[in-house]
Amino acid sequence: MGRVPYRESVRLQKDLVERRKANAIPDQLLFVEHPHVITLGRNAREANILATPAVLSRAGVDVVETDRGGDVTYHGPGQIVGYPILDLKAWKRDVGAYLRAIEQVLIDALADFGIAAGREQGMTGVWVQGRKVAAIGVHLSRWVTSHGFALNVDTDLDYFRYIVPCGLTRPVGAIREFGCEAGYGNIQAAIVARFAEVFDFNIVKPQTLRERIA
Amino acid sequence: MTDVVMPQMGESIVEGTLTKWLKQPGDHVERDEPLFEISTDKVDSEIPAPATGVLKEILIQEGTTVAINTVVGRIGEGGEVVTEIPATLSVAAPPPPPAPADAQVTPVVAPLPMAATASAEPPPPPEATVPLAAATDLGPLSPLVRRMARELSVDLSQVQGTGAGGRITKQDVERHAAGAPPTAAPPPAAQAPVAAPAPAAVAPPPPAPSAPAAAKPAASVAPVPRTAPPNTRVEAMSTMRQKIAEHMVFSKRTSAHVTTVHKVDMTKVAKLREKAKGAFQERYGFSLTYLPFVLRATCDALRAFPIVNASIDGTNVLYHHDIKLGIAVALDGGNGLIVPVIKNADERNIVGIQRAVVDLAGRARSKQLKPDEVQGGTFSITNFGSFGSVFATPVINQPQVAILGIGSVEKTPVVIDDAIAIRSIAYLALTFDHRLIDGALADQFCQKIKSVLENWSEPV
Numbered sequence: 001m002g003r004v005p006y007r008e009s010v011r012l013q014k015d016l017v018e019r020r021k022a023n024a025i026p027d028q029l030l031f032v033e034h035p036h037v038i039t040l041g042r043n044a045r046e047a048n049i050l051a052t053p054a055v056l057s058r059a060g061v062d063v064v065e066t067d068r069g070g071d072v073t074y075h076g077p078g079q080i081v082g083y084p085i086l087d088l089k090a091w092k093r094d095v096g097a098y099l100r101a102i103e104q105v106l107i108d109a110l111a112d113f114g115i116a117a118g119r120e121q122g123m124t125g126v127w128v129q130g131r132k133v134a135a136i137g138v139h140l141s142r143w144v145t146s147h148g149f150a151l152n153v154d155t156d157l158d159y160f161r162y163i164v165p166c167g168l169t170r171p172v173g174a175i176r177e178f179g180c181e182a183g184y185g186n187i188q189a190a191i192v193a194r195f196a197e198v199f200d201f202n203i204v205k206p207q208t209l210r211e212r213i214a
Numbered sequence: 215m216t217d218v219v220m221p222q223m224g225e226s227i228v229e230g231t232l233t234k235w236l237k238q239p240g241d242h243v244e245r246d247e248p249l250f251e252i253s254t255d256k257v258d259s260e261i262p263a264p265a266t267g268v269l270k271e272i273l274i275q276e277g278t279t280v281a282i283n284t285v286v287g288r289i290g291e292g293g294e295v296v297t298e299i300p301a302t303l304s305v306a307a308p309p310p311p312p313a314p315a316d317a318q319v320t321p322v323v324a325p326l327p328m329a330a331t332a333s334a335e336p337p338p339p340p341e342a343t344v345p346l347a348a349a350t351d352l353g354p355l356s357p358l359v360r361r362m363a364r365e366l367s368v369d370l371s372q373v374q375g376t377g378a379g380g381r382i383t384k385q386d387v388e389r390h391a392a393g394a395p396p397t398a399a400p401p402p403a404a405q406a407p408v409a410a411p412a413p414a415a416v417a418p419p420p421p422a423p424s425a426p427a428a429a430k431p432a433a434s435v436a437p438v439p440r441t442a443p444p445n446t447r448v449e450a451m452s453t454m455r456q457k458i459a460e461h462m463v464f465s466k467r468t469s470a471h472v473t474t475v476h477k478v479d480m481t482k483v484a485k486l487r488e489k490a491k492g493a494f495q496e497r498y499g500f501s502l503t504y505l506p507f508v509l510r511a512t513c514d515a516l517r518a519f520p521i522v523n524a525s526i527d528g529t530n531v532l533y534h535h536d537i538k539l540g541i542a543v544a545l546d547g548g549n550g551l552i553v554p555v556i557k558n559a560d561e562r563n564i565v566g567i568q569r570a571v572v573d574l575a576g577r578a579r580s581k582q583l584k585p586d587e588v589q590g591g592t593f594s595i596t597n598f599g600s601f602g603s604v605f606a607t608p609v610i611n612q613p614q615v616a617i618l619g620i621g622s623v624e625k626t627p628v629v630i631d632d633a634i635a636i637r638s639i640a641y642l643a644l645t646f647d648h649r650l651i652d653g654a655l656a657d658q659f660c661q662k663i664k665s666v667l668e669n670w671s672e673p674v
Binding site: 041098160 | 223224225226227231233234246248251253254255256257258259260262452453460581582583584585586589590613
């Protein structure tokens with residue numbers, strides 16, 4: 001879908017969630033990239049934003065409150081953001097299993113590029129060598145998911161300076177620094193393939209945003 | 215009246231935080247209309263009303279974390295609204311087992327399908343090995359308890375729970391595996407307030423002043439108490455406090471903590487400091503403390519014994535070429551602890567170190583630190599002496615392998631050449647990870663620090 005402002009992606013997801021709840025559309029997996037934005041989950045503490053509003057606006061970083069789980073995070077160029085709109089009633093009514101499955105998708109996809117990613121006990125996300133390369137935050141409405149994951153490919157990690165990501169004082173990382181040379185398209189394709197495996201889906205041909213909304 | 219309960223959001227989820235009521239008492243609600251929002255790790259969910267009617271009462275307020283199946287509110291037929299919340303009602307009884315109607319909740323019968331490619335990480339824990347019947351009969355079980363039961367081949371239905379609401383704790387499983395009866399066995403359905411401190415497991419060592427959370431019993435997975443004892447105020451931990459608690463217990467579980475204490479004669483440093491103090495303050499605008507001297511000596515010792523400036527990664531030892539010293543900073547009013555890092559500490563002189571300490575500590579207290587300034591430390595120092603402590607046993611800052619605690623510098627009578635002299639004495643306590651560092655080496659390391667401090671030669 002290319003680069004989509006965060007607020008717009010939230011509106012789009014709300015719309016898709018309603019359609020999914022009404023069973024008007026099948027499960028979806030959206031891919032976007034966001035312009036610089038700091039998003040606050042429902043549990044976010046303002047204290048985890050370390051920069052003043054003036055500094056952020058000078059740096060061109062938007063701040064948005066949102067209804068996903070989790071604390072504060074940053075989205076920006078160089079990140080693959082995936083928003084699965086799934087009806088978990090048809091899969092498993094288990095948010096823990098869902099988070100673990102999303103992690104598994106990314107771990108498997110990264111393994112395709114020779115990156116040994118894994119989990120850290122008690123800290124949802126995907127980690128490579130002690131650095132968090134993907135953050136996860138989810139919203140559920142009657143077991144239909146929205147929001148999702150953000151994988152740092154070659155994100156400018158300097159932007160994470162403005163926040164305490166997820167309230168954790170653990171370093172973030174981007175997979176480029178771990179030797180992943182693949183382009184966005186290939187990584188995205190790997191994620192789709194692994195997603196289909198983990199969630200046992202058949203892939204329907206990718207659609208453009210316009211086709212989806214039509 | 216229909217009870218509205220904290221729903222079960224997944225097999226490993228034992229509690230949830232009620233983040234927002236979307237209806238107020240007196241509001242009409244339709245069945246399946248969003249009624250409240252909850253939050254579990256990384257997931258926010260809207261929860262629909264279980265019945266049509268009027269929301270009569272809200273028993274659990276926003277921001278409260280409760281176990282699944284706890285009654286959070288009630289929906290009735292209209293009429294009068296219960297506005298006053300009776301204290302006894304807000305105290306939820308131990309959660310009933312999940313309703314049989316929950317049969318829809320698909321049990322995890324197989325691990326997630328795995329990619330054929332070798333993945334670096336094991337698949338998610340095979341939760342399927344715990345029969346669902348156990349989960350329904352035994353109430354919420356933590357993943358830790360499930361795993362331990364699996365590993366120790368303990369049949370959980372045979373274990374008597376001593377945790378809140380009769381819940382089976384880690385200690386119960388351990389005790390059962392060891393064949394001992396439970397030490398405290400309140401009836402599982404005890405109505406009595408469960409204010410009980412966790413059954414005295416191994417009494418934790420006295421906490422370092424900088425590390426109060428270390429003394430918490432291992433019951434870190436215990437939910438918010440469902441029964442508030444009388445004359446007690448319940449307050450949710452801040453995020454920082456939760457992280458500290460997590461980290462402290464994690465560290466105690468990870469490393470084999472041993473503390474060795476060395477007595478250091480600081481007279482020479484004290485005299486130098488006394489002489490330079492006034493000019494120092496005037497010239498640089500901040501005071502000269504003992505801390506930079508100890509930091510400087512520690513850098514020398516870390517260079518001499520690189521294994522202390524290392525960390526453990528599985529069965530490998532990572533020797534760090536750079537010395538990055540974490541300095542424990544107590545936040546005002548005992549409201550937390552943060553450990554900013556002085557990078558390339560060994561390349562700085564006394565002024566440079568003191569400046570870095572003043573800068574980092576000040577910004578830590580005003581919450582102006584950048585994330586990378588609290589990351590990547592290779593060794594830590596905690597200065598509990600500034601609060602009057604003579605010596606303490608600090609907790610290692612993972613993944614480091616040692617931490618040095620500095621006691622207060624006090625004038626003390628000591629025997630030198632069979633004469634009594636007054637000297638400035640301090641105790642330095644080194645807590646080291648005995649997995650990696652042997653006692654002899656730890657003591658040589660301390661002796662190196664001691665020798666640098668006692669024979670101080672570098673001008674200020």
